[in-house]
Amino acid sequence: METTDKLEQEAQDALRHLRQGDPQGLARLVDLLGPRLLAFLQRLLGQASDAEDALQETFATLCAKAGQQNPEVGSVTGWIYRIARNQGLQMLRRRQAEGRALATPPPCSEPADPEAIIEQHLQLEEIDRALQAVPIDLRVPFLMRECLDLSYAQIAHLTDRSVNQVASDILRARQLLREYVRS
């Protein structure tokens, strides 16, 4: 929690600089949040180029709306994460509309051995592919936890669901991901 608070404090400070017209403000936000946002968008979208575009749109939107964000009302990092989530979902819809949805692995045809474990060294690409088969409603909270390191309460706030629902959705995402990876 201390780390999260420090991150929030630094993000608030950087945003203040940005609102005062200092370009270094955004540069600091890029360094602070860019890596985890890219990881989040990459896992969400399953494609590096789309993730980079969505990340760029996230920061462009952040610039455009910096003056509207009031740190006293809500968390700066939460606001930025919400922008990134929306950009990611928008990219998914656009991709769907343009007919370039990614191929997703087929659902498991038969249940894998429940006692078998994932033995091999997992490649990130395998996880990315498998993640695309996890329904978006489950994928988003799961990735907010794994990539953005948000608490269940923060995820609940950002995704408008209860903490219990978040816990259940994350578990379901993990179970599905595990099945897809194993299959």
Added chain:
Amino acid sequence: MSDPAACQAFRLALSAEFDGEVPATAGAAAAYDPAHDTKCPACRAFRHDLERLRRPLREARDQPLPGPLRERLRQVAVAGPRRRSHDSPQTAPLDHAPGGWLAALAARPLLMAGTGVGLLIVLLFLAVHGRSDRPMAPASVHLRQATLAHGVLTIDTDGEAILSTAAGRSLRLWGGPGQITIAAFTDTEVDLRQDRGRLCARWSSRSPIPFRLQAGLCHIEVRGTVWRLAFDPGNESILEVAEGQVLLVTPTGRHDVPALRRVRFSSDGAMIASEAFNPFADPQFQLSPDQVVVDH
């Protein structure tokens, strides 16, 4: 074989514990037996796999941004924040916006979000006097079944080109075959000439900028974000609007073309026909009804 309900309760609690959370409800806490997996091989395997799945995700999260991407993002910062702290949200100008109407639109995020894609102006000039011949290339170009050489972009039938400015504004062109010449593509000036063929265009970014498109004898002003121009210098040309509104100014007069209309005009600018256009039936557009927004 363990009781499925016990396994589910265990996994729910394990997943939460794995995330540093406590079981959300007293009921869940009571149902949680931490020693469950000593008796249940399936849940033991589940615990093992949770760790296996997390490791690559965490490693990726801790990777620094690739250098070129980091620079690209920081260039958005160099372009400057679009709103200053002393500006009210209703009056703040966009640094790049040449007209108050664009700033006014940008200050209405709901409208921007409602249209989903923003506002595009295309100016088609009768002559190109005063244009710079100095090529100002896009900051980045993504091509698929398309070529770009000496500023001439050629797009095949199934090809596409995504041209991006330094600050990340991207224009997607597809729906060929067609050819355009890029005279300039920067955050302050986009100047294109459609040489032949047919192309669709759409800004991918939320902050599109005005740009000019030269294609023969007509002056076209387009408000909207999805349009297609089939330009044949010696014959009939076709302008189709899927989103937004188009003002077509030809030597014969001014013609408003709303979304879902198609107009045909001759190379000398004479109007030939105006008819309904259904982008939903057109595989090149792949629009859903909620994507079509007429922006007056």
